[in-house]
Amino acid sequence: xxxxxxxxxxxxxxxxxxxxxxxxxxxxxxxxxxxxxxxxxxxxxxxxxxxxxxxxxxxxxxxxxxxxxxxxxxxxxxxxxxxxxxxxxxxxxxxxxxxxxxxxxxxxxxxxxxxxxxxxxxxxxxxxxxxxxxxxxxxxxxxxxxxxxxxxxxxxxxxxxxxxxxxxxxxxxxxxxxxxxxxxxxxxxxxxxxxxxxxxxxxxxxxxxxxxxxxxxxxxxxxxxxxxxxxxxxxxxxxxxxxxxxxxxxxxxxxxxxxxxxxxxxxxxxxxxxxxxxxxxxxxxxxxxxxxxxxxxxxxxxxxxxxxxxxxxxxxxxxxxxxxxxxxxxxxxxxx
Amino acid sequence: xxxxxxxxxxxxxxxxxxxxxxxxxxxxxxxxxxxxxxxxxxxxxxxxxxxxxxxxxxxxxxxxxxxxxxxxxxxxxxxxxxxxxxxxxxxxxxxxxxxxxxxxxxxxxxxxxxxxxxxxxxxxxxxxxxxxxxxxxxxxxxxxxxxxxxxxxxxxxxxxxxxxxxxxxxxxxxxxxxxxxxxxxxxxxxxxxxxxxxxxxxxxxxxxxxxxxxxxxxxxxxxxxxxxxxxxxxxxxxxxxxxxxxxxxxxxxxxxxxxxxxxxxxxxxxxxxxxxxxxxxxxxxxxxxxxxx
Numbered sequence: 225x226x227x228x229x230x231x232x233x234x235x236x237x238x239x240x241x242x243x244x245x246x247x248x249x250x251x252x253x254x255x256x257x258x259x260x261x262x263x264x265x266x267x268x269x270x271x272x273x274x275x276x277x278x279x280x281x282x283x284x285x286x287x288x289x290x291x292x293x294x295x296x297x298x299x300x301x302x303x304x305x306x307x308x309x310x311x312x313x314x315x316x317x318x319x320x321x322x323x324x325x326x327x328x329x330x331x332x333x334x335x336x337x338x339x340x341x342x343x344x345x346x347x348x349x350x351x352x353x354x355x356x357x358x359x360x361x362x363x364x365x366x367x368x369x370x371x372x373x374x375x376x377x378x379x380x381x382x383x384x385x386x387x388x389x390x391x392x393x394x395x396x397x398x399x400x401x402x403x404x405x406x407x408x409x410x411x412x413x414x415x416x417x418x419x420x421x422x423x424x425x426x427x428x429x430x431x432x433x434x435x436x437x438x439x440x441x442x443x444x445x446x447x448x449x450x451x452x453x454x455x456x457x458x459x460x461x462x463x464x465x466x467x468x469x470x471x472x473x474x475x476x477x478x479x480x481x482x483x484x485x486x487x488x489x490x491x492x493x494x495x496x497x498x499x500x501x502x503x504x505x506x507x508x509x510x511x512x513x514x515x516x517x518x519x520x521x522x523x524x525x526x527x528x529x530x531x532x533x534x535x536x537x538x539x540x541x542x543x544x545x546x547x548x549x550x551x552x553x554x555x556x557x558x559x560x
Numbered sequence: 561x562x563x564x565x566x567x568x569x570x571x572x573x574x575x576x577x578x579x580x581x582x583x584x585x586x587x588x589x590x591x592x593x594x595x596x597x598x599x600x601x602x603x604x605x606x607x608x609x610x611x612x613x614x615x616x617x618x619x620x621x622x623x624x625x626x627x628x629x630x631x632x633x634x635x636x637x638x639x640x641x642x643x644x645x646x647x648x649x650x651x652x653x654x655x656x657x658x659x660x661x662x663x664x665x666x667x668x669x670x671x672x673x674x675x676x677x678x679x680x681x682x683x684x685x686x687x688x689x690x691x692x693x694x695x696x697x698x699x700x701x702x703x704x705x706x707x708x709x710x711x712x713x714x715x716x717x718x719x720x721x722x723x724x725x726x727x728x729x730x731x732x733x734x735x736x737x738x739x740x741x742x743x744x745x746x747x748x749x750x751x752x753x754x755x756x757x758x759x760x761x762x763x764x765x766x767x768x769x770x771x772x773x774x775x776x777x778x779x780x781x782x783x784x785x786x787x788x789x790x791x792x793x794x795x796x797x798x799x800x801x802x803x804x805x806x807x808x809x810x811x812x813x814x815x816x817x818x819x820x821x822x823x824x825x826x827x828x829x830x831x832x833x834x835x836x837x838x839x840x841x842x843x844x845x846x847x848x849x850x851x852x853x
Contacts, residue, residue, distance in 0.1 A: 272676050272678075273676065273678040275672075275755050276675075276676030276677065276678035277672070277678050278672075279669065279672035279676070279755075279759070280668070280669045280672040282665045282668060282669070283665045283666060284725075286665065286721070286724050286725035287727070287730075290699065290722045290725060291699055291725065291727065293702065294699035294702030294706070295694075295698065295699055297701075297702035298698060298702055308705070308708075355591075358588060359588070362584070366839055368588060368592065369839070369843075370835070370836060370839060371596060372591075372592070373835070374595075374596075374832050374835070375595055375598075375599070377784075377832060377835055378599070378784075378828045378831065378832070379783070379784040379786075379802055379805075379828060381784075381786055381805055381806055381827075382602075382802070382823075382824040382827040382828050383598065383602075383824075383828070385805065385809045385820060385824050386601060386602040386605075386824055389601060390598070390601075395616065396618050398601075398620070401617055401618055432598070437777070440842065440843070443843070443846070444843050444845075445847065445850060447847070478850070479850020479851050479852050481850075482850065482851045486693055486851070489693075490692070490693065490694065491695075494695030494696075496697070496786075496787065497784075497786045497787075519701075520791075524704070529701055536697070536698045536699075536701060537698075539694070539697065539698055540694045540698045543693055544693050547692075547693030547694075
């Protein structure tokens with residue numbers, strides 16, 4: 225049995241195709257592309273669309289190969305056992321079960337990453353905003369902006385080396401030296417080897433480096449809030465700077481705040497370089513083991529790609545969900 | 561009444577010298593001093609002669625600055641290992657090629673998405689926005705498989721190709737391209753200019769602040785990138801600066817302490833210098849970088 229309707233459609237489509245080829249050849253006759261489109265009627269072959277796709281192609285192709293498809297492949301691999309030598313074997317949810325039930329080191333990594341992200345993320349975010357807010361009201365904005373922003377564009381590896389002069393475990397370390405002189409400690413603290421101090425050191429360095437893109441975005445956004453709004457608000461009875469901040473500035477900056485939030489979530493959950501640089505991999509008693517370090521360990525040292533993909537999926541889900549939450553939180557539908 | 565209020569605000573917004581403001585400046589300057597401390601120490605250490613590096617108690621500032629650490633780093637480390645200049649070359653090459661490609665590819669894509677809006681552009685943009693929300697580490701395993709199957713492990717290509725299409729760069733470029741008036745393009749079209757010509761001669765020059773910004777961000781990200789060279793290169797000759805620095809800093813040998821100081825300075829300065837040069841343009845672009853959700 226055949227469907228008459230679909231057949232006619234097919235015929236039409238073929239006819240249309242034929243027509244379009246002819247039209248393509250005739251294109252030169254028409255004064256402009258617009259006229260051509262009108263002549264073609266329902267045929268939606270826009271020359272500009274073809275050009276559009278050509279311009280998009282390089283980015284979209286690379287983006288698909290290295291970002292979009294890998295996300296799906298990661299999800300797929302997380303349900304398999306895969307060593308790159310043999311084809312992947314489907315194991316269902318086993319990887320996730322092992323991760324959450326048996327892999328104590330994963331749980332340590334998860335805990336470390338969570339603690340790190342929950343402290344440095346909001347701290348860096350709030351500090352960035354406050355700094356931008358104050359700097360925006362000062363003279364020499366650019367100078368201040370440079371001073372606050374510079375640490376975030378330095379290499380995490382290089383700066384960990386520099387910070388280790390401060391946190392060096394012997395008497396030569398500047399901080400040990402200071403504490404010894406003040407008589408607060410009797411023996412130098414081995415900052416990057418002792419379980420209790422590794423994570424705080426990593427956090428201090430990271431917070432120091434955290435006034436990054438978010439800070440710049442806030443500063444740029446603040447500079448663009450129209451002054452008339454503040455004047456109008458004063459007439460409406462807003463008195464203090466803090467009222468201005470709460471009722472005018474923050475609502476207007478929602479898009480910037482969202483951008484900053486997403487940046488800071490992704491950054492703080494992806495902690496790796498500084499932790500590795502301070503404490504090595506694996507760190508003493510896994511005190512600075514993070515999700516990315518766990519992923520790296522299983523993927524590129526043990527080549528257990530399936531299991532490592534499960535770690536990647538966890539990381540993906542955490543940041544993605546938090547990203548969606550911030551989108552709800554900073555939704556600017558009510559702002560125009 | 562209204563006039564008085566408006567005046568009051570204007571006064572509040574304007575810079576005034578008062579004790580309160582003086583305190584704000586003092587506080588902010590002390591914060592600046594605090595954040596600058598490690599950078600100042602790094603610069604100072606890079607120029608310290610060997611005896612000052614190991615003096616007790618440790619000194620913050622250099623007293624007799626010398627360039628010996630730099631010459632040690634660049635020439636003396638050669639005998640045993642890969643010359644340090646090679647790492648500099650690797651970093652400069654991969655970072656600059658990646659930056660160049662990402663600027664062109666993102667600008668082309670953003671131009672298309674904003675000015676041609678071919679069917680499906682909305683979906684493409686939603687996917688790109690979504691990709692802002694996870695860290696690049698998530699996709700490293702399949703990316704490694706792709707790089708591996710292309711047979712480009714341990715080549716410069718492996719350090720370049722996977723990092724050209726970055727969601728973040730595309731997003732910034734798109735936001736800025738939206739400010740570009742259509743009239744400009746229409747005028748060129750009426751004059752009979754081809755689309756490729758329009759892109760290079762009209763669009764790209766108008767987007768200068770945006771690509772200046774991308775140059776800064778992309779250069780910073782690639783110059784400092786530790787993860788991709790870590791997994792995509794195994795041979796010592798293909799390593800970039802972050803890995804090289806980690807290797808020489810890991811030895812903890814006294815002889816190298818000076819060279820390490822010089823290396824951290826060489827590694828850190830380019831990003832700060834590039835940002836300083838481009839700062840005005842970066843701020844201009846960042847105004848458009850909010851996400852409307």
